[in-house]
Amino acid sequence: MGTNEVVGHSEQRWxxxxxxxxxxxxxxxxxxxxxxxxxxxxxxxxxGRVESYDxxxxxxxxxxxxxxxxxxxxxxxxxxxxxxxxxxxxxxxxRDRTILTRDVRVYGxxxxxxxxxxxxxxxxALEKIKVTYKEYPVYITPQxxxxxxxxxxxxxxxxxxxxxxxxxxxxxxxxxxxxxxxRENLSTSVxxxxxxxxxxxxxxxxxxxxxxxxxxxxIPHICRRIIAQAVGVSWSKIRVKKPFIGGGFGNKQDAxxxxxxxxxxxACNGQPxxxxxxxxxxxxxxxxxxxxxxxxxxxxKKDGTITAIDCDVISNQGGYASHGxxxxxxxxxxxxxxxxxxxxxxxxxxxxxxxxTAGAMRAYGMPQVVFALETVMDDAADKIGMDxxxxxxxxxxxxxxxxxxxxxxxxxxxxxxxxxxxxxxxxWDKKMAASKQYKTGVKRRGLGVAAFSFGTxxxxxxxxxxxxxxxxxxxxxxxxxxxxxxxxQGADTALSQMAAEAIGVPFKxxxxxxxxxxxxxxxxxxxxxxxxxYVTGFAVKEAAEKIKAKILTRAAKMYDVRTxxxxxxxxxxxxxxxxxxxxxxxxxxxxxxxxMKDGKTITAYSSVNIHQTTYASxxxxxxxxxxxxxxxxxxxxxxxxxxxxxxINPLIANGQVEGGMAMSIGxxxxxxxxxxxxxxxLNNNLLDYKLPTTMDLPKLEHAFVETDDxxxxxxxxxxxxxxxxxxxxxxxxxxxxxxxxxxxTLPLSPENVYEHIQxxxxxxxxxx
Amino acid sequence: MIQEIEFTLNGExxxxxxxxxxxxxxxxxxxxxxxxxxxxxSVGECGACSVLIDEQAVDSCIYLAVWVDGKSITTxxxxxxxxxxxxxxxxxxxxxxxxxxxxxxxxxxxxSSQFIKENPQPxxxxxxxxxxxxxxxxxGYQKIIDAVELAVETK
Numbered sequence: 001m002g003t004n005e006v007v008g009h010s011e012q013r014w015x016x017x018x019x020x021x022x023x024x025x026x027x028x029x030x031x032x033x034x035x036x037x038x039x040x041x042x043x044x045x046x047x048g049r050v051e052s053y054d055x056x057x058x059x060x061x062x063x064x065x066x067x068x069x070x071x072x073x074x075x076x077x078x079x080x081x082x083x084x085x086x087x088x089x090x091x092x093x094x095r096d097r098t099i100l101t102r103d104v105r106v107y108g109x110x111x112x113x114x115x116x117x118x119x120x121x122x123x124x125a126l127e128k129i130k131v132t133y134k135e136y137p138v139y140i141t142p143q144x145x146x147x148x149x150x151x152x153x154x155x156x157x158x159x160x161x162x163x164x165x166x167x168x169x170x171x172x173x174x175x176x177x178x179x180x181x182x183r184e185n186l187s188t189s190v191x192x193x194x195x196x197x198x199x200x201x202x203x204x205x206x207x208x209x210x211x212x213x214x215x216x217x218x219i220p221h222i223c224r225r226i227i228a229q230a231v232g233v234s235w236s237k238i239r240v241k242k243p244f245i246g247g248g249f250g251n252k253q254d255a256x257x258x259x260x261x262x263x264x265x266x267a268c269n270g271q272p273x274x275x276x277x278x279x280x281x282x283x284x285x286x287x288x289x290x291x292x293x294x295x296x297x298x299x300x301k302k303d304g305t306i307t308a309i310d311c312d313v314i315s316n317q318g319g320y321a322s323h324g325x326x327x328x329x330x331x332x333x334x335x336x337x338x339x340x341x342x343x344x345x346x347x348x349x350x351x352x353x354x355x356x357t358a359g360a361m362r363a364y365g366m367p368q369v370v371f372a373l374e375t376v377m378d379d380a381a382d383k384i385g386m387d388x389x390x391x392x393x394x395x396x397x398x399x400x401x402x403x404x405x406x407x408x409x410x411x412x413x414x415x416x417x418x419x420x421x422x423x424x425x426x427x428w429d430k431k432m433a434a435s436k437q438y439k440t441g442v443k444r445r446g447l448g449v450a451a452f453s454f455g456t457x458x459x460x461x462x463x464x465x466x467x468x469x470x471x472x473x474x475x476x477x478x479x480x481x482x483x484x485x486x487x488x489q490g491a492d493t494a495l496s497q498m499a500a501e502a503i504g505v506p507f508k509x510x511x512x513x514x515x516x517x518x519x520x521x522x523x524x525x526x527x528x529x530x531x532x533x534y535v536t537g538f539a540v541k542e543a544a545e546k547i548k549a550k551i552l553t554r555a556a557k558m559y560d561v562r563t564x565x566x567x568x569x570x571x572x573x574x575x576x577x578x579x580x581x582x583x584x585x586x587x588x589x590x591x592x593x594x595x596m597k598d599g600k601t602i603t604a605y606s607s608v609n610i611h612q613t614t615y616a617s618x619x620x621x622x623x624x625x626x627x628x629x630x631x632x633x634x635x636x637x638x639x640x641x642x643x644x645x646x647x648i649n650p651l652i653a654n655g656q657v658e659g660g661m662a663m664s665i666g667x668x669x670x671x672x673x674x675x676x677x678x679x680x681x682l683n684n685n686l687l688d689y690k691l692p693t694t695m696d697l698p699k700l701e702h703a704f705v706e707t708d709d710x711x712x713x714x715x716x717x718x719x720x721x722x723x724x725x726x727x728x729x730x731x732x733x734x735x736x737x738x739x740x741x742x743x744x745t746l747p748l749s750p751e752n753v754y755e756h757i758q759x760x761x762x763x764x765x766x767x768x
Numbered sequence: 769m770i771q772e773i774e775f776t777l778n779g780e781x782x783x784x785x786x787x788x789x790x791x792x793x794x795x796x797x798x799x800x801x802x803x804x805x806x807x808x809x810s811v812g813e814c815g816a817c818s819v820l821i822d823e824q825a826v827d828s829c830i831y832l833a834v835w836v837d838g839k840s841i842t843t844x845x846x847x848x849x850x851x852x853x854x855x856x857x858x859x860x861x862x863x864x865x866x867x868x869x870x871x872x873x874x875x876x877x878x879x880s881s882q883f884i885k886e887n888p889q890p891x892x893x894x895x896x897x898x899x900x901x902x903x904x905x906x907x908g909y910q911k912i913i914d915a916v917e918l919a920v921e922t923k
Contacts, residue, residue: 012862019870020858020877022804022844029803120789194905196808196816196871246806246871247905279809488869488906651865655911659868662908686813686903694896694909 006500007714010651011507013493015244015486015514024244024514027200027216028276035202036065038264038275039122041112041129042285043104046319046354046679047136047153050102050111054130058114061128063121066267068113070100073263078230081323081359082219082253084463084525094161094321096154099230099259104133105153105319106356107679108285115264115273138679142293142314142351153319153352161317162325162350166332166405169343174308177342178299182380183310186296186744188368189672190316191289193361194691197246198282203262205270211262212239218252218485219526224518230259231266238262242516248487249663250360251287253528254322284684287359288673290327291316294372300380304394306341311372313348318357325350326461327358331369333405337453337615338415339377339395354679360528362660363721366454367667367728371746374450374729379742388449388733389423392619396451407460408613412717414643415451415617417705422449422641425703426621431637435623435737444626445636446738450729451619456718457531457610464610466536467522468543470499472551472602474593476571476585477509483524484536485516489720490652491532495540497648498533498714502544503551504568505585522607530616530718533648537713539608547604554602555588614709614717618642620661620730626738631754633669633735639701640723646708646715653719658700660723666692668728669747690749773837778846786833792826793817795833796843804844804874808903815902818875819843825879827901844874847881857881857919864915868906876902880916890920 018024043050055067079093086092100110112129116122139145145159153159175181201215211233217223220240228235245252261275277286293314299307315328325348332346381391393416397403401410422428431447438445457464469481480499486492496510503509524536548568555573556563559582566582567574573583592602623636640661647653670690674682683689702723708715728746736742741756769788774781777800786795796802796819805828808816812830819828820842847855854862857880867873876899883890883898890898895916896909904912 010865013867015870016862016867017854019867019873020854020861021848022802022874024870025803026806026871028807031801196814196869196903196905197806198808245869246808247869249905279811279813488871490868655865655868655907658908658910659906660908663905685811686809691903691905692908693901693903694899694913697908697910700908700910 006497006507007648008646010649011493011497013490013652014496014512015492026197026244026246027202027214030214032202032272034271036115036117036268036271036273037119037122038261038273039114039126040110041114041126042108043111045104045133045135046107046138048104048133050104051132051134053112058125058128061121061125063117064114064125065117066115067125068100068264068267070098070102070111072267073099074230074232076230076232078226078259079321080226080254080256082222082255082526082528084222085225086463094324096157096321099263106354107681109319110260113260113264115268138677139353140355140675140677140679142316142353145351145353153354159352160349161321161352162329163348164325164329165347167343167345168404171308171310171343171345174343175299175310178307179302180383181297181299182376182383183297184376184379184744186294186372186375188292188371189746190291190355191361191667191671192283192673192689193249193251194283194689195247195249195251198277198279199252199257199286200276201257201261202272202274203265204272205265206239210237210239211265212241213258213262214241214243215258216245216252217242217258218248218487218528220485220516220518221483221523222526223255223258226255227258227262231263240518242485244514245487248527249362250364250528253360254287256286279686280684283673283689284356284681287322287361288356289361290358290365290368292328292368296372296376298376298380300384302384304384304386304391306339306395308343309335309341310345311335315348315350316355316358317350317352318355319352320357322357322359327365330365333403334366334369334453335373336405337403337410338397338451338617340397355675356673356681362663363724364529366452366725367664370450370452370725371729374726375732375742375744378448378733389419389428392451393419408615410615411711412645412707412709413615413617414705414707415453415619418617418619418641418643419451421703421705422619422621422639426639428621431623442628444628444738446624446734446736448622448730448733448737449619450726450733452617452725454616454718454722454725456534456614456616458529459610459613463525464531464535465608466524466539467605467607468536468539469522469605470543470547470603472547472589472592474589476589477511478503479511481513481521482536483516483521484532485527487527489656490649491527493652494533494648495536498537498540499544501714502541503548505571509571522605530720530722533716534712534718535610537716538610539606541713542606542608543604546606547602550602550604551588554592555583558588558591559583612711614711616644616717616719616722618722618726620726622727622730622734624731624734624738626735626753628739628757631750631757633731633748633753635665635698635731637701638665638698638727639703640727641703641705642719642722643705644719644722645712645717647704647706648714648716654702656720657702657723660721661700661727662692662697664724664727665697665731667746668731670749672747771834773834775836775838776840778842788834790833791829792819792831792833792836793828796828802843802845806871806874808871815875815879816872818878818902820878820882823882825882844878847877855881856922857884860919860922861915864911864918866907866911866915872902872904876904876912880919884916884920884923888920892917
């Protein structure tokens with residue numbers, strides 16, 4: 001599209017050179033004079049109350065500046081969840097925490113803090129603080145926390161912090177019309193983001209007496225609001241600066257360290273304080289993907305028609321509400337988005353427990369609900385003896401379906417095309433036939449598929465605003481200023497391509513910035529919900545069109561031609577009737593800066609509020625080999641196919657798909673935080689938390705069903721999170737196809753698979 | 769306790785009076801302001817802090833600074849040529865699209881550079897094994913392995 005064709009090309013990401021040289025500065029890389037170091041005193045129980053602290057020995061440690069107890073800091077209740085603020089009180093996130101607390105709700109809760117002149121002194125002091133607790137019963141599962149005699153984890157609220165029911169039709173009647181009802185229980189695991197850079201922030205008082213927080217955050221503007229609410233100052237008193245970020249994946253969509261580090265600096269007369277979490281802290285005490293239990297039923301007729309879906313959801317929130325019910329409560333819409341059915345019932349509860357607080361994680365609840373849906377769908381296909389791809393094809397929602405649950409007309413919805421393309425390019429039929437040779441013996445092979453639908457941004461459930469500013473520089477380049485957040489995904493590069501495309505200049509003419517700064521950059525809610533290329537894309541497009549119009553108006557006056565006859569092509573002002581180059585962009589820019597009579601610099605600003613969304617979709621096909629003696633699942637081949645509209649930058653898009661697939665393969669096969677019955681995390685390090693390494697992943701194949709989405713700013717729709725949705729259920733279905741056992745708990749680790757094989761051999765488990 | 773050490777850092781002879789408790793990573797970042805190496809785990813699991821010590825890739829977070837006395841250290845800053853141009857391994861990482869957040873990349877390039885020197889014609893499986901001590905959460909490693917293959921081709 002356009003004349004420039006920058007969009008759709010694999011432009012080199014602007015920050016790549018700095019990153020390969022080790023020159024890119026992350027939060028921990030900036031020098032600060034007189035920097036102090038903060039450390040968090042963490043509870044060694046999961047549920048109870050601190051009765052007393054003895055800090056006498058800790059205070060004697062040389063270099064200790066302050067020891068902070070909960071009473072020493074502001075007592076404002078706030079939520080760490082990085083949602084846009086809402087003026088509707090009942091929609092606001094649950095404010096259930098203070099910066100530090102005596103009331104312990106999770107193991108490792110923030111019960112105090114030390115500030116010292118060195119990190120070592122802070123650690124030594126922490127070790128000398130003696131804490132006595134009153135202990136309460138620990139609830140690891142929602143079922144324990146929902147028991148009649150269970151104690152409230154938060155005094156002011158029931159442990160079931162939210163519940164909801166959505167759907168349509170008469171589920172009981174539709175189920176009665178089915179030939180078979182497939183009802184299963186499923187449980188997902190506690191996955192952790194494991195971004196390579198741990199949470200880190202530095203806070204200090206600036207010359208204007210306000211507070212600056214340099215932080216590795218996905219949501220600078222929202223983070224500013226959360227800090228202000230937590231420490232109790234008006235919002236403009238806080239400035240957040242985000243430098244390069246070493247990954248986020250949703251974990252840095254919660255303000256986990258920022259309120260505390262600002263409060264620490266406030267307690268030290270504005271001296272800069274750094275709060276950097278260790279890997280062990282980051283895995284265990286920040287946020288996780290919600291572990292969710294499903295009771296999921298599908299009613300199906302012998303001809304493959306789905307009559308009803310009935311889904312009961314119990315989401316394990318952990319100790320604090322964070323993003324809360326937004327995750328467990330979300331699935332119904334997206335079940336309705338992908339398959340036809342007469343009736344749907346989706347009931348959900350989100351429940352406080354004493355494990356780590358769950359929050360946003362890449363794909364925000366979709367990996368869980370799609371694991372449940374695609375497991376039971378697959379088992380339904382088996383039940384009626386249909387090919388699993390054919391079964392999905394016949395039940396898929398057609399392009400243009402109106403989804404009444406979200407009030408979204410699903411224009412350009414191509415899940416069927418994805419399944420067809422996947423069947424062909426993965427060589428599904430050939431591989432399936434070949435796998436039949438491996439259904440006995442020690443090594444057994446099988447194939448599985450899973451499909452999904454996916455929203456773009458959060459409309460109509462939440463606010464979708466973004467802004468962009470463009471400044472024409474004297475040499476004809478443009479400074480692009482954005483409040484959106486580059487977190488490694490390549491958003492900055494994609495958005496720069498969009499600006500170049502819409503103005504009519506080469507990609508190299510757009511200049512970005514490693515910082516997002518709430519004082520300087522336009523308001524944008526940040527990096528989540530695969531929203532930026534869409535919502536911020538509209539803002540970039542609007543600012544680019546505005547600045548282009550201003551440039552053309554000036555050029556028309558300078559060269560005495562009508563504006564409609566000229567255009568900007570490849571950085572030049574072209575007289576369109578004969579293609580003559582009237583001027584370079586630099587000529588116009590220099591005149592705009594320095595012409596004595598008419599000099600006036602050219603800038604443009606946009607602020608958009610996007611009242612639409614577009615649904616993406618896709619699928620995964622997987623082939624596995626299961627070792628019957630060890631339970632080890634070897635992934636032989638795997639392919640993702642995505643319907644994400646126009647691909648803005650193929651190289652970056654491929655990188656998103658591969659990274660997302662890897663994360664979901666880990667979800668399917670190896671990852672999960674384990675807890676003792678006392679609520680203590682057992683594997684919060686990179687040795688015991690099984691993050692995939694180079695040795696654990698097969699070739700990651702992928703394809704796009706590329707379209708020009710009629711609604712997207714540049715034909716694009718969501719992509720960043722989508723690849724993380726369907727690999728895990730496809731692997732689960734492939735394992736079932738290989739060994740005849742449907743395993744409904746994640747991950748399918750050797751231990752889990754082995755135990756299922758053993759149970760089946762003893763006759764404990766019924767085959768699906 | 770402070771100990772005086774002498775070593776070669778990115779081709780230059782240097783001395784440092786260093787606290788004997790410091791890790792090599794801490795010394796490089798704090799005393800020499802070389803911030804390219806990152807701390808991802810502090811216990812030798814993730815590889816983000818990799819440096820070359822006498823042409824061997826090492827996790828600098830679990831290597832004491834005083835142990836480099838008399839040795840030769842190359843950091844990511846020393847991989848970039850002295851005229852500021854990129855080494856072909858760095859260029860390959862860019863061209864293959866291996867860079868996302870970039871936090872693991874200096875360590876990946878350190879490990880890859882040394883590996884290619886020792887094994888100039890590696891198979892894909894050998895590359896996988898060579899980089900198994902460097903973790904990345906963004907890429908799924910595919911383009912990182914592509915980058916090493918590309919670096920071999922463009923050497």
